[in-house]
Amino acid sequence: MAAPAVNRTYSVQAPLSRFVELLWYYRSDVPTDPKELVLPAGRADIIIGLRSDVMSIPVGAGGGGGTFAYGVVAGPHTRPFAIDTSRPSEVIGISFRP
Numbered sequence: 001m002a003a004p005a006v007n008r009t010y011s012v013q014a015p016l017s018r019f020v021e022l023l024w025y026y027r028s029d030v031p032t033d034p035k036e037l038v039l040p041a042g043r044a045d046i047i048i049g050l051r052s053d054v055m056s057i058p059v060g061a062g063g064g065g066g067t068f069a070y071g072v073v074a075g076p077h078t079r080p081f082a083i084d085t086s087r088p089s090e091v092i093g094i095s096f097r098p
Contacts, residue, residue, distance in 0.1 A: 026091050
């Protein structure tokens with residue numbers, strides 16, 4: 001049986017906390033629904049894939065979208081968008097303050 005999904009968030013201390021809202025980690029060994037809706041949060045993220053060397057941001061995600069090597073700076077988004085959650089994944093990220 002596969003391990004359950006792991007979703008962790010970490011707070012940062014001053015002076016970094018003036019700019020960074022949180023650090024986060026997500027891992028899922030079992031695919032979930034084919035797509036997951038991401039709501040706009042008014043912030044930008046640096047996202048780094050730990051399992052593959054390619055990341056995809058859908059076209060229409062508040063920008064041009066596309067495929068990126070290793071990681072991506074994403075957002076802030078102005079409307080919801082769907083991400084592919086049909087495969088196992090492992091990512092880390094930095095969420096900046098709006």
